[in-house]
Ligand SMILES: Nc1nc2c(c(=O)[nH]1)N[C@H]1C(S)=C(S)[C@@H](COP(=O)(O)OP(=O)(O)OC[C@H]3O[C@@H](n4cnc5c(N)ncnc54)[C@H](O)[C@@H]3O)O[C@H]1N2
Ligand code: MOO
């Protein structure tokens with residue numbers, strides 16, 4: 508499937524930081540500034556020359572300093588003469604000449620005396636104590652963020668701290684989603700006695716958006732090849748990067764997706780349950796992924812095939828974490844097909860959430876994971892390690 512999506516060449520766009528969350532960085536961000544930008548104090552206290560605290564050590568292991576003008580954060584201090592202590596606030600630049608900060612809690616008196624008064628500070632201060640050095644976090648010119656990284660709050664914050672107001676991110680692929688079948692109606696609409704509500708568009712839209720894809724259209728398509736063909740032509744004008752459909756791909760007499768896209772497409776049964784019948788095609792030159800119609804089949808197909816392909820091709824930002832965990836209870840696999848069960852992972856063991864039926868959406872909604880059971884004839888006893896994909 509990644510092959511079909513290979514042409515989703517990542518485009519780049521520039522977004523302000525407030526729109527950057529979850530996006531994927533398109534280029535390395537070279538630090539235009541060092542962090543810290545200047546030497547500054549890590550504590551509210553007194554900036555001194557550390558050597559003075561050794562030279563002048565007197566009674567009670569402390570040294571006397573003459574207090575000078577305080578240095579608030581945001582203000583540029585003058586140089587610090589020997590024997591002087593400048594009251595300094597957290598984040599304020601270190602006065603030239605100063606090389607250590609003594610927290611106010613260690614001062615005698617434990618206060619900021621007026622300029623000209625004396626303060627006693629513990630002797631033997633180490634140069635660099637409570638000083639945040641320019642460039643100790645990032646040096647100007649170094650890569651602060653890497654292309655391909657997903658933008659998290661900390662990464663967006665780092666860009667902001669570097670004075671960068673907007674970032675070059677990969678443009679989100681644009682997708683159009685189709686739900687198919689005469690029986691399917693939109694939630695909120697009137698439902699006939701043989702009809703059901705469209706769950707798949709909601710599922711696939713959410714999965715696509717979670718994976719960093721922009722859904723630019725979503726439509727219900729009846730079992731009518733002409734109507735579907737016309738719908739596709741209209742949607743091709745939206746210049747999507749991807750079409751995704753659910754339903755209409757199996758062995759029935761009214762498989763509208765298959766009818767329209769099978770010429771030139773590939774419709775197969777993969778050895779996975781749920782999600783057996785699958786199709787890939789090109790429509791108006793755009794990759795078209797045809798997922799099966801049962802809601803849990805559509806959901807699982809996306810997780811097993813579409814999300815990994817998107818991640819591989821465009822670095823989709825929501826790749827799932829996976830782990831290997833022991834079954835809490837025995838499970839019977841299918842003899843010739845991989846079975847993907849909706850499951851509950853409690854941090855220690857994995858147990859099944861409902862049966863394997865691909866219509867069981869409420870059970871899927873209870874699950875927080877998928878458990879992958881490889882094909883086999885023998886029951887898997889409790890404790891068997893299986894692959895677990897974490898869904899939330
Ligand atoms: N003779 C065979 N029949 C079926 C096979 C098979 O191999 N041979 N495969 C079964 C499997 S497995 C699946 S999965 C489905 C796939 O069928 P389609 O992709 O053609 O999907 P539909 O027939 O359109 O619908 C199947 C099922 O899902 C319901 N559905 C469809 N769309 C939605 C939607 N948007 N929201 C909620 N539910 C939806 C639909 O009403 C059907 O119940 O085929 C099996 N049959
Ligand atoms: O394999 Mo189908 O996708 O079970 O319902």
Ligand SMILES: [Mg+2]
Nearest residue numbers: 755756757759
């Ligand atoms: Mg069908």
